[in-house]
Amino acid sequence: MKTVLRLSILALALSGGSAFADTIEGQWARGDGNAKVRIAPCGSDICAINTWIKPGTPKEKTGDKLVMSIKPTSDGEYSGTAFDPQRDLTYKLTVSVKGASMTTKGCVLAGIICKGVNWTRIN
Template sequence: MKVSALAILSALSPMLVGLSATAAEIDGNWARGDGNAKVVIAPCGGKICATNTWIKPGTPKEKTGDRLIMDIKQSEAGSYSGTAFDPQRDKSYKITVTVDGNSMTTKGCIIAGLLCKGISWTRIN
């Protein structure tokens, strides 16, 4: 079973109630390490959304505008964990996000944590 990058971002990735200043570390524009996607991570309602802003032509099962809705909490500086929901695929994931300056790693798991995938990201302007 293939886990999509958006599902992993699983961006994030990542909203904390009232959006704390530490959540801003995760906010912004990110490019996926394989060069196939770019996302913007920003508050959406009381959560954090990662929205595809660009998808490399020919990349299957992903499109611009797809959104991952994350309910994550910061566990320590630069580390977040919680759940993510992918409405395009009607799937939920456990997610961890680690932000270190302009680098981010996301790890999403499905099937009770038996199938996980990690993705690296670089902050872009």
């Protein structure tokens, strides 16, 4: 039994995969270098909270929060809505997480205006 368990752990380690490899939770840096966020559960939702904003970045500040009501749709894929209390806006949101990369896409006005953002996982 111990041999089977060890072989299973070794196979998982060698494959580079784990049940948590594509989780949305963690620390992320925005692709433009202007922001860092921490994504974690908050109540029944998931929140992204700005932990660092590049000085001079307009309309954003440390501590701003985005409340996401999203559910996994497949491995590393999430879909739902996000509420931005600072701007009083609700977005349709899709998120794709693949290892250390994440892409978010938010849309307003029935999907007429959309913006995608790339993120990199940080320690």
